[in-house]
């Protein structure tokens with residue numbers, strides 16, 4: 001469970017997240033949308049401590065991120081992150097990319113670690129790429145490896161920061177299908193920043209719309225897409241992106 005209570009975040013003097021109050025329950029899939037610069041990345045990066053908050057309270061799986069004594073590594077063990085540009089270790093092969101963190105952080109025994117890594121490669125449809133280096137993969141394949149790498153830690157929560165924005169159009173569905181499978185067949189909490197409205201409509205439980213560092217709408221998916229968003233800003237945003 002993730003709870004924001006009156007969270008404020010600043011970059012220098014710039015007030016990037018304003019009065020964030022939000023609870024995300026275990027197992028929920030939440031899509032975060034909004035115009036460029038509205039604070040979506042900032043919000044999800046606070047959850048695993050990549051970006052510090054200034055005021056308020058942020059509780060992630062029982063750990064208080066506002067408390068300086070909290071060890072963020074304990075939070076990161078349970079909160080995986082998938083980035084727009086994959087962030088794979090380019091000097092390690094695919095299998096090593098997946099096995100490294102469980103070996104180092106969880107001390108998972110080597111045989112079990114390898115078996116799980118191979119199962120995850122099967123799950124993302126890339127079992128035949130185990131020995132490849134990241135440079136030999138397409139963007140869509142790299143992203144599916146990045147997702148498998150996150151899953152190898154068996155996190156409670158997965159954060160996705162525009163996971164398909166850097167991909168060629170024909171690769172996007174492969175990645176979204178893997179995400180859909182996780183959302184539907186695991187009890188993982190997922191928070192996804194994306195412009196893929198088909199994914200939001202089909203897979204998300206909730207849609208959060210941000211503008212100017214604030215949460216402007218927080219609706220069930222049925223309400224957001226069915227009845228239309230309540231605010232004019234969200235309606236304008238939706239008509240703008242559907243016009244593309």
Ligand SMILES: Nc1ncnc2c1ncn2[C@@H]1O[C@H](COP(=O)(O)OP(=O)(O)OP(=O)(O)O)[C@@H](O)[C@H]1O
Pocket residue numbers: 011014016034035036037038039040041042043
């Ligand atoms: N490291 C930083 N230093 C200063 N300002 C920053 C930094 N990171 C983000 N910002 C500013 O904070 C605001 C929110 O940025 P953020 O990346 O969270 O928005 P976003 O909604 O994810 O945008 P996009 O869709 O373009 O990725 C923007 O105005 C951005 O310029």
